[in-house]
Amino acid sequence: MRKQRTIKEIVKVSGIGVHTGKKVDIIIEPAQENTGIVFHRTDINLFIQANQSNVVDTTLSTTLGIDGVYVKTVEHLLASLYAMNIDNCIIRIDNEEVPILDGSSASWVYLLRNASFVEQKHYKKVLLVTKPIKIKDNGKFVALLPCRKFKISYAISFDGTFINKQKYEIEVNEQSFIKEISKARTFCFLRDIEYMQQNNLALGGSLDNAVVVDDYGIINEDPLRYENEFVRHKILDAIGDLSILNYDLKAHYIAYKSGHNLNYRLVSNLLQDKKSFALIGSPKHEMEILENLGYLSPSVGSI
Structure with a gap:
């Protein structure tokens, strides 16, 4: 801790x-x-x-x-x-x-x-997921699985577009976030901008603050910051949504075509199922819980 x-x-x-x-x-x-x-x-x-x-x-x-x-x-x-x-x-x-x-x-x-x-x-209190929490909805999937670290595996699919299919996996910590995730920008399709603005969304959007995709590629003059910048930005969003738990999360977050709403529902389901997680408040408490869950070897006595 x-x-x-x-x-x-x-x-x-x-x-x-x-x-x-x-x-x-x-x-x-x-x-x-x-x-x-x-x-x-x-x-x-x-x-x-x-x-x-x-x-x-x-x-x-x-x-x-x-x-x-x-x-x-x-x-x-x-x-x-x-x-x-x-x-x-x-x-x-x-x-x-x-x-x-x-x-x-x-x-x-x-x-x-x-x-x-x-x-x-x-x-800082730790929330350790102890039982899988999963949601499937209209071809989308999101889950939190037991894990001793905070790990994310994310896949997106925009068939027939420049984005196509992308996936990425990362163990989240300060350095990995800064190097591999933090520079990934939000994105949208050119064809969706008019609809969003008619619904009072994306009124402040521009090529300075979003990657805009048409049928052939990105229309921004600046190149992509990562080859798979789109899925990395989805990971950035997920970290923000999961942070609302207000604990250091120890779990494996897995997502396919997820978004803010599924993330919200996942966190809600987790918090409602008290048997799906353990809260750790001190290093001594951490050792006791990890040992009870079988994460510690008695001969080693530490993580």
């Missing part, structure tokens, strides 16, 4: 929301241990905890809300905080959507690393 962390310096960011098109300013501040990740809508003076019960919409992104007040498109920022082991902070935001920046987590990673970190006294 590890100790909780917060940032050392304040982070300030300005940008636009990819769906609302509205300008937004964000200030991320350090917070005391056990605070968690909390959004503060400064224009309304309302605090919204980043947790499963506050997820109110999963249409093309993840939205948190309380009493009709929202913070939209939180997944890229939450993925960055989770992967970099930043457990406690107050995110002060003066509008309803987190800025999209370049469509990836790269800018968040850069800013958070520059802010540096402070280790706190209390341990």
Whole structure:
């Protein structure tokens, strides 16, 4: 296990929301241990905890809300905080959507690393999946399986398009996220943009913050950052959605053509089935649980 962390310096960011098109300013501040990740809508003076019960919409992104007040498109920022082991902070935001920046987590990673970190006294609790949780829906699949690490195996399929089929597998930690996932940008099909904008979505989207795909390839001047950037971005989104558990997750997440809604349902099903996981609150407790589950060899006595 590890100790909780917060940032050392304040982070300030300005940008636009990819769906609302509205300008937004964000200030991320350090917070005391056990605070968690909390959004503060400064224009309304309302605090919204980043947790499963506050997820109110999963249409093309993840939205948190309380009493009709929202913070939209939180997944890229939450993925960055989770992967970099930043457990406690107050995110002060003066509008309803987190800025999209370049469509990836790269800018968040850069800013958070520059802010540096402070280790706190209390341990970060661990959620260890002990029983498989699976959802199948209309040709899509998502699951959490028991695993001593946080591992992701993801596959996507857009038959008949430039994207085609892609898959990727990764053990998630700070370094792997920064190197292999953080720069992957959000993407969409050119044919879908008009429909989205007619439904008040993607109003702030552009070639500066998304990879746009037509029948022949990408229309962006900048090349892909990874050969399989599309599936890597889906992994980025999944990390953000799973981070809402507010624990260090030890599980193997497997997905085929999943998205924000299936991720939300998966987390809900997990939390409702108390026999599907164990919560670990201290290193001593961790050793006891792992030994009871048969993860430890009595002759070794450690992970």
